[in-house]
Amino acid sequence: MRDVEVLDLNFRNASQAIGAFLVKSSAGLILVETGPESTFSVLNSQVEALGYQLSDIRYVLLSHIHFDHAGAAWKLAQAGAQVYVHPVGLPHLASPDRLWNSASQIYGAENMGKLWGRMEPIPESAMTEASHGESFVFGDVSFTAWHTPGHASHHIAWEFEGGLFTGDVAGVKICGGPAVPPCPPPDIHMEAWKDSLQLIRKIAPSRLYLTHFGMIEMIEQHLDELEEAMDSWAMWIKAEFDNGTTVEDATPRFMEFTRAQMNSLGVSEAVQSLYEYANPSWMSVAGLMRYWKLKAQGRL
Numbered sequence: 001m002r003d004v005e006v007l008d009l010n011f012r013n014a015s016q017a018i019g020a021f022l023v024k025s026s027a028g029l030i031l032v033e034t035g036p037e038s039t040f041s042v043l044n045s046q047v048e049a050l051g052y053q054l055s056d057i058r059y060v061l062l063s064h065i066h067f068d069h070a071g072a073a074w075k076l077a078q079a080g081a082q083v084y085v086h087p088v089g090l091p092h093l094a095s096p097d098r099l100w101n102s103a104s105q106i107y108g109a110e111n112m113g114k115l116w117g118r119m120e121p122i123p124e125s126a127m128t129e130a131s132h133g134e135s136f137v138f139g140d141v142s143f144t145a146w147h148t149p150g151h152a153s154h155h156i157a158w159e160f161e162g163g164l165f166t167g168d169v170a171g172v173k174i175c176g177g178p179a180v181p182p183c184p185p186p187d188i189h190m191e192a193w194k195d196s197l198q199l200i201r202k203i204a205p206s207r208l209y210l211t212h213f214g215m216i217e218m219i220e221q222h223l224d225e226l227e228e229a230m231d232s233w234a235m236w237i238k239a240e241f242d243n244g245t246t247v248e249d250a251t252p253r254f255m256e257f258t259r260a261q262m263n264s265l266g267v268s269e270a271v272q273s274l275y276e277y278a279n280p281s282w283m284s285v286a287g288l289m290r291y292w293k294l295k296a297q298g299r300l
């Protein structure tokens, strides 16, 4: 398998919180994930440190349109890249106002610029929809898109020469800590997510590339661990939901619960704080509360 360069975007000065991946082809560079616009200058210098320029990036493949994965895609499109995205995600990148406004409600309008930078529309002609199972040839390499909902309805895992770029569907694992599920609102769907993990087991890649963060080779073990964490988090939040607890009240107790899990595995405080940057607890509480609410209403 050819080289995959793992780029660390140093999000909020934290290493291994958000990554992107660079693959060389005879048709130019392929960038998988872009990180947010707030780390664009870091992306730029990482690309230059490898001896390339941004304009050498001809193709950008996105796992999904959340800001930590796709927030800088418009900048790459401006520099001439073609952006490959799930059909459901494409209209949101073409007119990002709704995406931006709904994120502002989650993160607070005053925090948006600092966290994510800016977002501008991407012309539809600079984007290509990627269907489930569709392969794309870029010079001497090819990538296949697998629709993998659960974390987000518009999520793609990209298969490439026995490796799989998993975005968020294969969870977060940082510095040898545990595999955990990022569960932000509004799309969390545990059953769909489990089906996506089944699909990944069937594809049977030899390497996973996690945006948060890096390469995993013990794949079955990783996925087992992730499924266990999904069940444990979901059931913990279900008990809170059944008791009528608010997100605000549940969050500090959820943080105690996950801290105890991390401590029992010997994960250091420093690494625990990286997990919090990559996957904030309050977001997972909000996402899982919403999941249980929609289920109780018969809407999932």
Ligand SMILES: [Zn+2]
Pocket: 066, 068, 069, 167, 168, 182, 211, 212
């Ligand atoms: Zn993410």
